[in-house]
Amino acid sequence: xxxxxxxxxxxxxxxxxxxxxxxxxxxxxxxxxxxxxxxxxxxxxxxxxxxxxxxxxxxxxxxxxxxxxxxxxxxxxxxxxxxxxxxxxxxxxxxxxxxxxxxxxxxxxxxxxxxxxxxxxxxxxxxxxxxxxxxxxxxxxxxxxxxxxxxxxxxxx
Numbered sequence: 058x059x060x061x062x063x064x065x066x067x068x069x070x071x072x073x074x075x076x077x078x079x080x081x082x083x084x085x086x087x088x089x090x091x092x093x094x095x096x097x098x099x100x101x102x103x104x105x106x107x108x109x110x111x112x113x114x115x116x117x118x119x120x121x122x123x124x125x126x127x128x129x130x131x132x133x134x135x136x137x138x139x140x141x142x143x144x145x146x147x148x149x150x151x152x153x154x155x156x157x158x159x160x161x162x163x164x165x166x167x168x169x170x171x172x173x174x175x176x177x178x179x180x181x182x183x184x185x186x187x188x189x190x191x192x193x194x195x196x197x198x199x200x201x202x203x204x205x206x207x208x209x210x211x212x213x214x
Contacts (some may be wrong), residue, residue, distance in 0.1 A: 060145040060203055062193040067138055069129040075178060076125045076186055077118075079171075083183075087117065128184050143189065145203050150179065150187065162187075170212035172204060179212070 081087075094110040128134050136154065144151040144159075150167070153159040162181065169180045177200075179187040194200040207213045 058146065058202060060143075060194065060199045062143045062145070062189065062199075063195070064140045064142045065188075065190065065193045066140045067188050069126075069138055071188065072129060072137070072186065073122070073125045075188060076128075076184065077121055079178070079180055079186065080121050080183055081118075087114075125184070134184070137185070143187075143193075145206070147206055147209075152187070164206075164210050164212075167210075167212060170207045170210075172207070172213055177203060177207070179207075 091110055091114055094113070095106055097106040129138065139154065142153045144153060147164075149161045149163050151159050151161050167179050167181055167187075171178045171180075175191050177189040177191075179189070181187065189203070191200055194203070204213070
């Protein structure tokens with residue numbers, strides 16, 4: 058079965074939000090470093106442990122935010138933010154710019170997938186995401202078929 062979606066344009070704000078959320082979830086261990094630095098207060102009681110850690114955390118988040126805003130401005134990634142349609146089957150995800158131009162992505166190139174409240178997110182790498190809102194699927198069965206492919210490929214649990 059091949060699932061053909063409606064055309065969809067990923068907005069840059071949505072991309073930035075999803076990419077930042079994905080990286081922060083992927084790098085959860087940073088929160089342990091924050092807690093360890095704040096625990097320095099018990100060694101030398103001083104409010105600067107919290108202030109310094111807070112500044113470092115803000116700079117860390119700002120670093121990733123700048124990276125993802127930069128991706129939206131690059132010429133090489135302009136294709137991610139154009140109106141695209143997708144053809145999804147058990148072998149690959151075909152990203153189609155029009156009926157003649159497209160780019161296949163094999164399932165083994167996709168690092169992880171997640172199913173949100175109203176979207177499916179496929180992560181190729183930290184900067185390249187495939188956002189599939191449920192509204193672009195023609196039927197509920199097609200969406201469930203894509204979810205079953207993701208589960209079968211081990212991309213979601």
